[in-house]
Amino acid sequence: MKVDEVSALAARVREEIGKAIVGQTETVDLLLTALFARGHVLLEGAPGTAKTFLAQCFARTLKLDFGRIQFTPDLMPADIIGANLFNFQTSSFTLSKGPVFCELLLADEINRTPPKTQAALLEAMQERQVTIDGKAHPLSARFMVVATQNPLEQQGTYPLPEAQLDRFLFKQTLQYPDREEERRIVATYGMQSGQTAPADMGVAQVVTPKTLADAGAAVAAVKLSDDIVSYVLDLVRSTRETADLQSGASPRSAAQLALASRARAALAGRDYVIPDDVKALALPVLRHRVILSPAAEIEGRRADEVIAALVDRAAAPR
Incomplete structure (x- = not known):
């Protein structure tokens, strides 16, 4: 399977789930x-x-x-x-x-x-x-x-x-x-009577196990350049160096951010990772892995705000 087929697969899944889930x-x-x-x-x-x-x-x-x-x-x-x-x-x-x-x-x-x-x-x-x-x-x-x-x-x-x-x-x-x-x-x-199940809304299987396995192989082939690896490392390590966070993200989070960025690239139809993939996933990957410092809590800051600021400051490769 090619990465453009992975993107088409994702579109089918979104459309099918959209029969029951709004937004x-x-x-x-x-x-x-x-x-x-x-x-x-x-x-x-x-x-x-x-x-x-x-x-x-x-x-x-x-x-x-x-x-x-x-x-x-x-x-x-x-x-x-x-x-x-x-x-x-x-x-x-x-x-x-x-x-x-x-x-x-x-x-x-x-x-x-x-x-x-x-x-x-x-x-x-x-x-x-x-x-x-x-x-x-x-x-x-x-x-x-x-x-x-x-x-x-x-x-x-x-x-x-x-x-x-x-x-x-x-x-x-x-x-x-x-x-x-x-x-x-x-x-x-509001027009339904009783609890609604996915089948009641017409949600059906659109992907076979073989297709999932082929898509996984396509994701495994997505390229991760040295520049992107350095970018991920700089971003994750910056969470351990800012005074706004008492505890930064773990090495596991850096590896998972890189892996997730490859999957996101494949879902977008690309066989290579770009900085925007990393930026888009930084918040959901890091927000639960950091702890605010007492000073930041007193100021009423949130982890999402601190991470977003670190992403903005990190120099992205061209």
Whole structure:
């Protein structure tokens, strides 16, 4: 598959998801980028902004094996990864797999459960395997987590540990739709009776597993020049040198920003990365990996503002 075919594939996915989701084109593009970059996505937004429904439509369009976990305060790690249960008929233990054994896992309201349970996903997200009673069990090579969370200032939420946040390729903040988009939402779903499923809105599979594999091979062939590598490094390292941030981005974030930029280039129909790819992904890649300094917090600054300023100051290669 050539990169222009990857771009056409992305257009088909956007069009199909658009049958059920109004707007959110940037979020759909980030989900596609994360899929080809083998990363995970954290969606943050107020209740009712279609975070869960978007993940369901995305999985249906690509026909990914879909799993879902509704995170609650009483959820246990075994409820996520599974456990070995004793079978009295055979007098032996058998593995009861948890919902993590899938291709796309929707971790719904991930910040509703304590950090101990959140940590059950650490190995799965990084190594694409889970260890149960000392034995490693591999997950799908396409395993991807799409987690949703409500803003931390809402009641009944727990902050995600830094190690957990660093395993997400992107953090996307979903805003309320504009008036015209909200009008379309009300006009479409105000006529429905009961809960609507993606199939009810005509969302269907438009990509086969072979096409996904071919597209992944095309993304792997995208070129990353030395100048772009230096640009990514300069940008990430600048987060550790500014007084506005108490803690900067990790080396993992630099590697993932470069990888995601290659995927974005392929989705745009190019077999090479340009500085605009890096600039477009800097915020969703870095915003959850930095910590504001106390002085910046007192001034009322936000991480997005600091990162945007660093991007503007970084010298981009020609």
